[in-house]
Amino acid sequence: MTDHEEKARRYALLKAQLAMAKHQDKAVVLVIAGHAATYKSLLVNQLNHWLENRQTEVHALAPSEEDRLRPYWWRYWRRVPARGRVGVFVHGWYGDALFARAEHRIQAGAFDDRLKEINTFEAMLAHEGVVVIKVWLDIDAAQQAKRLHAMKADPAQAWQINERHWQRHAQHVAIDHHAKTLRGATHAPHAPWHCIVSESPDQQLRDITALLQDALTQPPSLPTQPDPNRAQTDAPTLNRSKNEDKKPSKSDYLEALTAAQARLAYNHRRCQERGIPVVLAFEGHDAAGKGGSIHRVTSALDARFYRVHSIAAPSDEERLQPWLWRFWRRLPQDGRVAIFDRTWYGRVLVERVEGFAEEQEWRRAYREINHFEAQLLTHGAVVGKFFLAISKEEQLKRFKARANTPHKQHKLTDEDWRNRKRWSEYQSAINDMLAHTHTPGAPWHLVNTDHKRCARLAVLDHVNHLLESRLENAS
Amino acid sequence: MTDHEEKARRYALLKAQLAMAKHQDKAVVLVIAGHAATYKSLLVNQLNHWLENRQTEVHALAPSEEDRLRPYWWRYWRRVPARGRVGVFVHGWYGDALFARAEHRIQAGAFDDRLKEINTFEAMLAHEGVVVIKVWLDIDAAQQAKRLHAMKADPAQAWQINERHWQRHAQHVAIDHHAKTLRGATHAPHAPWHCIVSESPDQQLRDITALLQDALTQPPSLPTQPDPNRAQTDAPTLNRSKNEDKKPSKSDYLEALTAAQARLAYNHRRCQERGIPVVLAFEGHDAAGKGGSIHRVTSALDARFYRVHSIAAPSDEERLQPWLWRFWRRLPQDGRVAIFDRTWYGRVLVERVEGFAEEQEWRRAYREINHFEAQLLTHGAVVGKFFLAISKEEQLKRFKARANTPHKQHKLTDEDWRNRKRWSEYQSAINDMLAHTHTPGAPWHLVNTDHKRCARLAVLDHVNHLLESRLENAS
Structure with missing residues (x-):
């Protein structure tokens, strides 16, 4: 040359x-x-x-x-x-x-x-x-x-x-x-x-x-689209998610709550000591009570060892990266707990319904998500996924209550009303999500939250169950 | 209660x-x-x-x-x-x-x-x-x-x-x-x-x-403004920065360049082995040749152990943090080199002149910067600060040359012409900066770059000198 x-x-x-x-x-x-x-x-x-x-x-x-x-x-x-x-x-x-x-x-x-x-x-x-x-x-x-x-x-x-x-x-x-x-x-x-x-x-x-x-x-060559994941036959669907438990009285509820939180505090401490990381993902309908459920979980945790990540729009640094990057960067180190209030499932929910992601993008996201969670499991993490569901009627009731209660008004935004107009589109997106990402290692836990107290206890019980299973395998 | x-x-x-x-x-x-x-x-x-x-x-x-x-x-x-x-x-x-x-x-x-x-x-x-x-x-x-x-x-x-x-x-x-x-x-x-x-x-x-x-x-209480730093009497100023060296011939230049780079490669390797971090800060007039000088330095370094940070406007994540945060996050780990193409001195240069920082903000930045650099020194880092200066006439010549050379056009932007209109304001800002931040541990090295070859050799020589002094103290 x-x-x-x-x-x-x-x-x-x-x-x-x-x-x-x-x-x-x-x-x-x-x-x-x-x-x-x-x-x-x-x-x-x-x-x-x-x-x-x-x-x-x-x-x-x-x-x-x-x-x-x-x-x-x-x-x-x-x-x-x-x-x-x-x-x-x-x-x-x-x-x-x-x-x-x-x-x-x-x-x-x-x-x-x-x-x-x-x-x-x-x-x-x-x-x-x-x-x-x-x-x-x-x-x-x-x-x-x-x-x-x-x-x-x-x-x-x-x-x-x-x-x-x-x-x-x-x-x-x-x-x-x-x-x-x-x-x-x-x-x-x-x-x-x-x-x-x-x-x-x-x-x-x-x-x-x-x-x-x-x-x-040159224009990049794109991978051929793999076959879509096969739907899990045992995946929960929204229609089947009836919660038939009897609503507990307030005193029974408080007693059960205290017991579940004490159990969680103990399990959390053992996970922390053994270096087991915990990732808890919360999705759900607007007003289904994600915040309240998360709060009942965190109340039992040592504040030094967990972090709640509230997922909103990506920052401009995040926009220049592959979409999963912003979740990878928030993963907890060993022994810590990361709780996601809204999650990577936004890709197949809001981004799908609102058209922020193209069809081929959200379709391949099922696989990408399953792979992501498999990485966490391989590393020894506990992965808990919760979908908090309410009926359309109950949601309306809660929206109205929020609108009329001064210290709850900040929780209700125009976006909530907009999302509500697309209720049925969201229902299909949720059912598809459950079907495609209900994997054996990281199954969905669908919680009907029309009864708030039952829902909170169900979440706590399930978190306890997940930690205890993991701890058993560790010893 | x-x-x-x-x-x-x-x-x-x-x-x-x-x-x-x-x-x-x-x-x-x-x-x-x-x-x-x-x-x-x-x-x-x-x-x-x-x-x-x-x-x-x-x-x-x-x-x-x-x-x-x-x-x-x-x-x-x-x-x-x-x-x-x-x-x-x-x-x-x-x-x-x-x-x-x-x-x-x-x-x-x-x-x-x-x-x-x-x-x-x-x-x-x-x-x-x-x-x-x-x-x-x-x-x-x-x-x-x-x-x-x-x-x-x-x-x-x-x-x-x-x-x-x-x-x-x-x-x-x-x-x-x-x-x-x-x-x-x-x-x-x-x-x-x-x-x-x-x-x-x-x-x-x-x-x-x-x-x-x-x-x-409540509204936050602000610290009282400390006394401004005392100007260093030996600080360089732009007016005194005449470069009287004879312009070397091309062959002499290449010989000297090769020798300086070989010396730098050796010094860099020793710093890397001993875990000494190196921070090199480059400021200068537009078209003064920062890029070219940096390139002559990096050519002698092992690509695995250095990183060039080109500083532009802060990202939205950075905007929510104290202004120095975006420089702290880019500091090299021990044994590595970070080269900044434009630096934290933007606070007292472009941000001052363009009014992005208020007077009290850029005034206190002198102290904040001196403190920042003192932290690096305390940690054992080499801190090299270069201001590459050209005359107003030489700048015009280079702008015109860039405008007329196809593969250099990308280097010339409207902003360069805008900055040029504020030449004298920038000159005062530069002189103030030199006076307030020319500290004994991290002095400025002012390089006249009207002769490009002399300037590049001067930069390399000074980097070598800095590394060698630090290595001497390490052994």
């Missing part, structure tokens, strides 16, 4: 990057993985000089304590580049799985599980406007040995070579084998692998900048 | 909190400190039940690894409640200093330093619309012993008592003594201490909710 050609390519790359930064219509993720001694660091540095630094992030991850105290994927979600930016990940989410497998720290099944998770993660990114490209830098064992010895002998480079390089060299056959499996299992049109035989740093840079140039300028 | 009175007070408190949440005109920070066995946890929990959970955060801090890898105050800055919210801090920023002093882990001088830092921090919060109230829960040693033994004997409470309680009890005299000093030194109208003798949890709750009610409803 002549100087002139190189300049033209650099300028084209920069121009494409600046256009993306300006339009903020997508982000680019470049994963650079490969064998040891394939000039990865050199490559990342050169690449970084070609790109506009201010719009670029490089991540070579050594997970922090805060990372380790949260579900595995939290560490990557928090580092996803905002739209308009380029994120370069050295080994990315592939290094852990690949080296663990090559070193026999995980077996074939767990390796396969992780590769499936990777596919889901990358498909989610691709759907949300993140273009993912992945490069594997290849080298054969003989060439690798030659290069390592040459580097070791060169005083200017010797410091770069450490124990791990020799270890990876010794495992070349295993790494090579599992890397092939890995690439085969995670190659997709929307997140393709490019295998580049490592010859010269210059050639590698040329190949990769060409890939980047395409990623920055 | 009758039931009716209690209800009225709760409702008034809630109403005040909701009003604040709606108007987002201020935040409230409540620090609860005190002796052991003063029902602190109970109190925090009760308080939390009275407040609206969704707008409240409780922090009882055990610093994480990510906290420890950054300047001390980072852990508190990241937890400052956004305007509209209440933050409750158990012991807050007082616990560390108090208990370290009582246990002889720090001496009187360091204790005093910390108390001064606290005063600066709280004054900064108060100025930025954060109302700070602080409560000390007092108890005498005899009463404390009685309560600890009673709790230990009660199966329902015994688990709450651990080694640390007995240790704090044994140190009651020392803690009491230093707590008095601490309260005396950090009491201010804008961040007052309230000493409450711990009798019954109910009485404590009443006292504290009354304080909170005032904090939520």
